[in-house]
Amino acid sequence: MRSAWLEIDLNAYRANLVALREHCGVGLLAVVKANAYGHGLVPVARAALGVGAAALGVALPEEGADLRETGLESLHSARIVVLGLTLPEQAPLLARYRLEPIISDVLVLPALGVASRKLSGRDQGTPLRVHVKVDTGMSRAGAPPEAALALCQAVEDAPDLQLAGLATHFASAEDEDLQSVREQWERFAPLVAAVRKQCGAQPRGAGLDPVCHAANSAAALWFPEARLDWIRPGLVTYGIPPAPRPMPFLPRPVLALKAHLVQVRHFPAGAAIGYGGTYRTSRPSRLAIAPVGYGDGLPWALGNRGHALIHGRRAPIRGRVCMDQVILDVTDISDVRPGDEAVFIGRQGEQEITVPEIARHVGTVTYEILTRLGARLPRVYVGERAE
Numbered sequence: 001m002r003s004a005w006l007e008i009d010l011n012a013y014r015a016n017l018v019a020l021r022e023h024c025g026v027g028l029l030a031v032v033k034a035n036a037y038g039h040g041l042v043p044v045a046r047a048a049l050g051v052g053a054a055a056l057g058v059a060l061p062e063e064g065a066d067l068r069e070t071g072l073e074s075l076h077s078a079r080i081v082v083l084g085l086t087l088p089e090q091a092p093l094l095a096r097y098r099l100e101p102i103i104s105d106v107l108v109l110p111a112l113g114v115a116s117r118k119l120s121g122r123d124q125g126t127p128l129r130v131h132v133k134v135d136t137g138m139s140r141a142g143a144p145p146e147a148a149l150a151l152c153q154a155v156e157d158a159p160d161l162q163l164a165g166l167a168t169h170f171a172s173a174e175d176e177d178l179q180s181v182r183e184q185w186e187r188f189a190p191l192v193a194a195v196r197k198q199c200g201a202q203p204r205g206a207g208l209d210p211v212c213h214a215a216n217s218a219a220a221l222w223f224p225e226a227r228l229d230w231i232r233p234g235l236v237t238y239g240i241p242p243a244p245r246p247m248p249f250l251p252r253p254v255l256a257l258k259a260h261l262v263q264v265r266h267f268p269a270g271a272a273i274g275y276g277g278t279y280r281t282s283r284p285s286r287l288a289i290a291p292v293g294y295g296d297g298l299p300w301a302l303g304n305r306g307h308a309l310i311h312g313r314r315a316p317i318r319g320r321v322c323m324d325q326v327i328l329d330v331t332d333i334s335d336v337r338p339g340d341e342a343v344f345i346g347r348q349g350e351q352e353i354t355v356p357e358i359a360r361h362v363g364t365v366t367y368e369i370l371t372r373l374g375a376r377l378p379r380v381y382v383g384e385r386a387e
Contacts, residue, residue: 001378004259004292007346008039010047011383012252016237017051019249024220026227027054029081029213031234033063038297038373039238039255042070043381045078048237054211055079055100057232061090064099081131081165083232085141091115100129100164104141106154109161116160129164130155131210134191136184138171145187152195152210165211166195170226173218174243181223188214192228218242240355240366253354256346257298257373259290261310261338264330274319274327279304285331287318290342295323297372298344301362302326308342311335312349315342 021028030048035041045056045067056078058064064080079100086094086101088111094101095115103109116128132152135142143151148166155163168188172180192212211229217236219226222245235242239253266286273279273287281287290308294300303320308328315328330336345353355366362369 001380002291002376003262004257004290004296005378005380006038006373007256007258008043008379008381009252009254009256009383010043010381012239013039013044013047013237013254014051016239016251016254017048017053019251020220020231020233020236021052023248024215024224024227024231027211027230029053029055029057029230029232030237031057031083031232033057033059033083033234034371037234037238037367038370040379040381041066042072042075043379046072046074049074049078054230055081057081057083057234058099059084061093061097061099061101065093065097068097079129086112088112092118095119095128098126098128100131102131102133102141102165102167103151103155104133104135104143105147106151109154109158113158113160127160127162129162131165131167132163134166134168134188136168136187137180138169138184140169142168145191148191149194149198152198156198163195163210165213165230166192167212167232168214170214170216170219170223173216173223176243176245178223181219181226185214185223185226189225216242221248235366238370240370244356253346255355255370255373257292257344257377258346259292259308259342259344261288261328261336261340261342262291263289263338264336274303275322276320279319281318283331285329286336288315288328288330288336288338288340288342290326290328290344291324292344292377293322293324293326295374296377297369297374298326299358299362299364299369299372302358305361306344306358307353308344309346309348309351309353310340310342312351314351314353 030053032045036044067075081100091111092115133142134148213230215226215231217233220231239251271281300321306317307314313333318327318329359366
């Protein structure tokens with residue numbers, strides 16, 4: 001195996017889902033888009049279903065197809081909601097794999113109906129489940145609130161489609177001031193009541209009432225009105241608080257980025273280190289090389305500002321982060337040798353480097369740090385019942 005890898009603790013992931021679901025008391029759609037935020041799509045999806053997730057959320061039909069193609073029974077029968085935009089040309093793929101698209105207008109309905117009808121014989125006439133999204137203030141995808149009920153009715157009137165859900169998305173649920181969330185909620189709540197009255201008493205197909213869902217991680221934690229039938233958490237399920245606010249439970253970190261050192265060398269004072277010589281040693285120094293770099297998703301901007309943990313102590317990154325390697329200053333850490341473990345994300349001893357810390361260093365969001373962790377890094381799954 002490569003000497004740099006990601007360690008994924010599926011037990012921690014399961015524990016986070018269970019804690020959040022118990023705190024909120026409603027169904028949970030586990031968001032596994034973007035390779036489960038870099039953690040590995042299939043193992044994480046299986047773990048979510050194993051602790052009772054009501055559905056899985058992906059961004060692309062192709063991600064849903066990948067889950068179905070595993071041949072695993074749990075993923076074959078799971079509800080999979082495609083959270084991204086739906087285009088008419090995607091309809092055959094959505095219908096073939098029984099994925100549940102979220103739509104924003106009527107333009108895609110004819111294509112969805114045709115695709116569902118073509119497969120109705122094979123699937124005993126089961127209509128394609130469709131969710132309607134409402135733009136309540138994100139100014140992104142979604143029907144205007146004044147058009148949402150008509151769109152829901154259009155789905156209900158289509159003989160090969162079933163209204164499966166009503167959704168919105170909060171733009172600023174992480175903010176301590178929840179005023180914008182309240183404003184969005186006030187636009188969405190009347191639609192929830194109307195859809196439940198209009199459609200909930202007349203289920204078709206599989207006999208399921210439409211589920212209403214709005215709450216991402218932050219809203220699920222701190223805005224209980226929006227929990228509705230399902231919550232749609234992402235970040236917090238991977239062990240990262242969505243905002244620096246008091247948490248009702250302590251999420252367990254799921255991911256660690258580790259590498260084995262491949263070289264340790266001595267350098268004199270004044271030695272130029274790495275591309276461009278952006279760091280010069282101020283004293284005789286011992287520098288170690290770890291075989292991980294920006295080609296793996298370690299941010300280039302961590303050059304001369306980031307750290308790794310070695311022997312439970314912080315080793316500064318010296319010079320620029322390279323595509324495949326990074327140089328660490330181990331002068332003040334005794335007995336460092338090739339083969340020793342360096343931790344770039346995660347805990348070692350009493351020290352920890354978190355994803356939010358790295359995001360602050362490089363001026364980005366935690367989501368980007370996670371989703372940029374590349375396919376070159378093997379994912380090693382640990383913990384009881386690790387898939």
